[in-house]
Amino acid sequence: MADNWGFVLAAYGLAAVVLLSYWRFLARRERTKTHRARPPRARPGVSDPPAPAVSEPLAPTVSEPLAPTSGHPRSKPASRPPLQ
Amino acid sequence: MIRVVGGLALAALAAGLVMAFGVAPRETTQGNVQRIMYLHVPSVWVAYLAFAVVLVASITYLVRRLEAADRLAHASAEVGVLFTGLTIATGSIWGKPTWGTWWTWDARLTRVSILFVMYLGYLLLRGMVEDRERGARYAAVLGIVAAFNIPLVHFSVYWWRTLHQPPSLMKPGPGTMPGVIVAALLVNFAAFSLLYVYFVAKRACLLRREAEAA
Numbered sequence: 001m002a003d004n005w006g007f008v009l010a011a012y013g014l015a016a017v018v019l020l021s022y023w024r025f026l027a028r029r030e031r032t033k034t035h036r037a038r039p040p041r042a043r044p045g046v047s048d049p050p051a052p053a054v055s056e057p058l059a060p061t062v063s064e065p066l067a068p069t070s071g072h073p074r075s076k077p078a079s080r081p082p083l084q
Numbered sequence: 085m086i087r088v089v090g091g092l093a094l095a096a097l098a099a100g101l102v103m104a105f106g107v108a109p110r111e112t113t114q115g116n117v118q119r120i121m122y123l124h125v126p127s128v129w130v131a132y133l134a135f136a137v138v139l140v141a142s143i144t145y146l147v148r149r150l151e152a153a154d155r156l157a158h159a160s161a162e163v164g165v166l167f168t169g170l171t172i173a174t175g176s177i178w179g180k181p182t183w184g185t186w187w188t189w190d191a192r193l194t195r196v197s198i199l200f201v202m203y204l205g206y207l208l209l210r211g212m213v214e215d216r217e218r219g220a221r222y223a224a225v226l227g228i229v230a231a232f233n234i235p236l237v238h239f240s241v242y243w244w245r246t247l248h249q250p251p252s253l254m255k256p257g258p259g260t261m262p263g264v265i266v267a268a269l270l271v272n273f274a275a276f277s278l279l280y281v282y283f284v285a286k287r288a289c290l291l292r293r294e295a296e297a298a
Contacts, residue, residue: 003110003115003116003117004115004116004117004181005116005117007117007120007177007178007180007181008116008117008119008120010177011120011123011124011173011174011177011178012120012123014170014173014174014177015123015127015170015174018166018169018170018173019166019170019279022163022166022283023283026283026286026287026290029290030286030290033290033293033294033297036297
């Protein structure tokens, strides 16, 4: 009987393609999951300004406690007109 | 751990190729085309293994409601479908030069096709039901029912008159194949089994991460 090497190569080639494709599918999906799970972090680029040598306070300092606001602008108590 | 299994599978696949093409002799009746056997038979073995795992995992899920069992069943079914498809394709390629046809509605081939379609349906069912718990329950029932096909596939060559030859290795009684062919086949069995473990572990891990993210 003829050896039919073409059929042998076709079978092994097909198996290689199918198995590699599935492996790539898994790898790509894993990469996507890892990328989504990681929180976004700004990476310093070349054009970014250098970081200051002395650390600055992140929040502005407040001398007096702020009253809870409803979103409407409120005047300070001293500037309010007396009640009639 | 998964990477180690992947590395072992790769090494075993390389050894399997060496055994199939370098060590195993040319078969006298069929010639070199018989070397497709080292790919075709381990593929169907992995398909049987995968669907047996689906059966056990599905029963476990229905009894104990373990999410991990459901994920294992899902991953194993997916890999089983992959290897069943490979079995059908390589069998068809082997059938052309030996039987003179790519496909015939022979009992074994038909039963394998039914098996393939049933597990494809299993995967589609999982994607169709929106409620995850309900989908898992339906899939588990289908996973159990579909497993009854495995003995039908394996024994179809005995129960019906078929073109497909009866099993040479997975049968009771003394073997008729030369030792070197059996050795080559066993190396490929091991390689494909490792590849199955690697794929299932990786897929189940991904499914767990997807469930945690949802």
